[in-house]
Amino acid sequence: MKCAIITGGSRGIGKAVCIKLAEETDYHILITYQSNDAAANETLDEIKALGKTGEILKFDVANSTETKSVLESWQENNPEATVEVIVNNAGITRDGLFMWMQEEDWNSVINTSLNGFFNVTNFFIQKMLRNKYGRIINMVSVSGLKGTAGQTNYSAAKGAVIGATKALAQEVAKRNITVNAVAPGFIRTDMTSQINEQELKSMIPANRFGEAEEVADLVAFLASKKSSYITGEIININGGIYS
Template identity: 75%
Template sequence: MIKWAIVTGGSRGIGRAICRKLAEETPYKLLINYHSNHAAAEETLAEVKALGGDGEVIKFDVADKHSTLNALESWQKDHPDAIMEVVVNNAGITRDGLFMWMNSNDWNEVIQTSLNGFYHVTNFFIQGLLRNKYGRIVNITSVSGLKGTAGQVNYSAAKGAIVAATKALAQEVAKRNITVNAVAPGFIRSDMTGELNEAELKKLIPLGRFGEAEEVAELVNFLVSKKSSYITGEIININGGIYS
């Protein structure tokens, strides 16, 4: 039997950093999910292999239930010996704007990707985790989901819901040796923050800088390891002190 870890949105940014770290530090084969950028996903896989790891890329939109189920069912059929032990729900998008001008598409797309994406992927694998009586689920939320951020009512709502879902699911599955935790990054240097005014925003951060995707990956790596076996239902901030 081969043990696997899936990372949604694994082709770039924080997701890619998580894939690299898991390749370095864990025995898992990696299932690297991407939505549209096949070249970026293949780059991530090449980096994983260069670090001594192994894995595959898989294309589906976590926001789309049928796309997700079709892709995962097909993958599972092709890998009858696979045991999925780790689920990292990283995929997310932003559609920022003041709520008074926010259209329904911008609201729904963010909710569908961050919140429903968590449901679609985790629900697919949860019965297998329960049968095997072991698992690690790590959800990437955000400082916006904890304190709320003006101009991000949709994103704050989606990530805040992930916080609550993490705490609730952790209680349901703990007896089967499955932990469920969330990581809440602040300003992390990545594609998603590329257009922000870093020089001005870092003045708000006690540590005086943006974080690096690799720093988030280190925390995720700890949470998927056996070293974190007594931690569940927790939301761990990684934000340079901007909010705690």
């Protein structure tokens, strides 16, 4: 059984990626999530409605012990299963000006994006190298490239994942494993629901927010065999707001 794992797969961009990979591939979809049982089950139901298979795995990617424990138990129950695609999508924001930022708001954002990338990818990487095939796609952000005021923690976390993407890509390329990052701008999801879209869209050359499905299309391409000569890249998908 060949699998694709999508962290933070129950909502937003993660959910769109789960659905898109189910539509376009034969992968068994592993949806990881931290808290929202109803949303995770809804995503799984949509995958099943497409006639495809999947399952939900509940753990906090920032917690290395919990991540390892859930993934080990899954692997033991599915000894024949191979994860070929990893989409490190889980991320949180705790916005605020740096001068007033609490240590917890710094740590939780860094731990989810950066340590989450390590905990999940590191678990599967040796098997990927032995199988000589893999697609690793990291969800970053325009904030990680240009920095965003009020998001020093998030910009730092995503900037760090960008560096890790470029380094890991060089380590594993000989084994037919690609490592790329996707950097969305303003995408219409729960995470951006508090932002005034009318006010901001005038700053965006495309004059609109992006849709989660548009990001999922890009991820699906990077997860496919068609993208085999693209690695170590950070691909912007932001309507022209930054390049």
